[in-house]
Amino acid sequence: MDTRILLQIFLRTYLVGATFNTKGMQNVGLAYIMDPGLRALYGADPVALKRARGRYLKHYNTHPYWTPLLAGIFLSMEKKIALGMLPADILPKLRSTTVYTLSALGDSFFGGSFLVLWSLVGVNLAAAGHIGLLALWVSVCLGSLQFFKMYTFGRGYAQGLSFLQRLKSWNLIDWGQRLKLANGVLVALFLLQVAPGGGLWTLAWALGGGLLALGSVLRTRDRSLFLAALVLGGLVAPWERILAFVSM
Numbered sequence: 001m002d003t004r005i006l007l008q009i010f011l012r013t014y015l016v017g018a019t020f021n022t023k024g025m026q027n028v029g030l031a032y033i034m035d036p037g038l039r040a041l042y043g044a045d046p047v048a049l050k051r052a053r054g055r056y057l058k059h060y061n062t063h064p065y066w067t068p069l070l071a072g073i074f075l076s077m078e079k080k081i082a083l084g085m086l087p088a089d090i091l092p093k094l095r096s097t098t099v100y101t102l103s104a105l106g107d108s109f110f111g112g113s114f115l116v117l118w119s120l121v122g123v124n125l126a127a128a129g130h131i132g133l134l135a136l137w138v139s140v141c142l143g144s145l146q147f148f149k150m151y152t153f154g155r156g157y158a159q160g161l162s163f164l165q166r167l168k169s170w171n172l173i174d175w176g177q178r179l180k181l182a183n184g185v186l187v188a189l190f191l192l193q194v195a196p197g198g199g200l201w202t203l204a205w206a207l208g209g210g211l212l213a214l215g216s217v218l219r220t221r222d223r224s225l226f227l228a229a230l231v232l233g234g235l236v237a238p239w240e241r242i243l244a245f246v247s248m
Contacts, residue, residue: 001037001040001075001079001157002040005036005037005040006037006157008036009033009034009036009037009071009075009153010068010071010149010150010153012032012033012036013033013064013067013068013071013149013153015029015032015033016029016030016033016064016067017029017064018032019032023059024057024058024059024060025059025060025061026060026061026062026064026067027056027057027058027059027060028057030056030060030067030071031053031056031057033067033071034053034056034071034074034075034078035053037075037078038052038053038078041078041079041082042082048082051088052078052081052088055088055091055092056074058092060095060099061099061103062099062100062102062103062106063102063103063105063106063107063110063111065106065110065145065148065149066102066103066105066106066152068149068150068152068153068156069102069152069153069155069156069163069167070095070098070099070102070156071153071156072152072153072154072155072156072157072158073098073156073157073160073161073163073164074091074095075156075157076156076157076158076159076160076161077090077091077094077160077161078091080160094161098161098164105172105173108172108173108176109172109173109175109176109179112176112180113175113176113177113179113180113183114176114179116179116180116183117179117182117183117186118138118141120183120186120187120190121137121186122134122137122138123190124186124189124190124193125137127190127193127194128193152167
């Protein structure tokens with residue numbers, strides 16, 4: 001397919017949520033993204049073009065960082081459908097499974113780990129007064145994110161569904177757990193930077209931050225029990241004696 005059309009499709013992925021609605025969610029945005037490719041494939045057959053457009057007006061919702069990959073995969077499949085290599089009815093079946101799987105993975109890795117890491121490193125640098133490093137960090141993260149989108153779009157278009165096997169080998173779920181551990185440590189570092197007092201107060205804040213770091217790597221059920229134990233411990237603790245001791 002023409003490079004200009006591929007670039008147009010990729011740039012449109014940034015607008016996937018522009019027409020978000022409660023019925024189809026991101027479906028109008030996806031149809032807008034795919035339209036240049038569909039016109040290139042089916043422009044000579046208005047009936048086939050109408051059917052192809054209709055395939056993208058059904059419910060669609062996933063993490064926006066996965067949209068370039070999915071657009072590339074869908075475009076690869078549409079090429080095969082246009083050539084008669086795949087039946088048209090296979091796309092909705094595969095799309096629903098792929099979209100919702102990636103949606104859950106995106107929420108866990110990007111929303112629950114990577115973006116939190118991005119923010120916590122930033123606030124730690126800001127609290128330490130390293131404004132130059134903060135600007136560099138934000139620039140690197142933004143640049144890396146755009147590269148990730150371009151790479152996955154290109155691989156999705158070139159390899160189609162087979163790229164999902166490569167994506168599975170990245171073990172993003174495990175990396176998400178590692179990032180959550182790092183996030184807990186970053187929270188502890190931030191508390192140490194902004195916490196008042198010194199001496200034993202610093203040790204107390206470090207202990208609190210360490211407990212947060214520990215809680216960040218537990219499973220959801222274990223984390224709930226851990227937090228419940230902390231709250232219960234806080235309610236029964238002799239705070240007057242503890243504060244008097246720490247203030248010595």
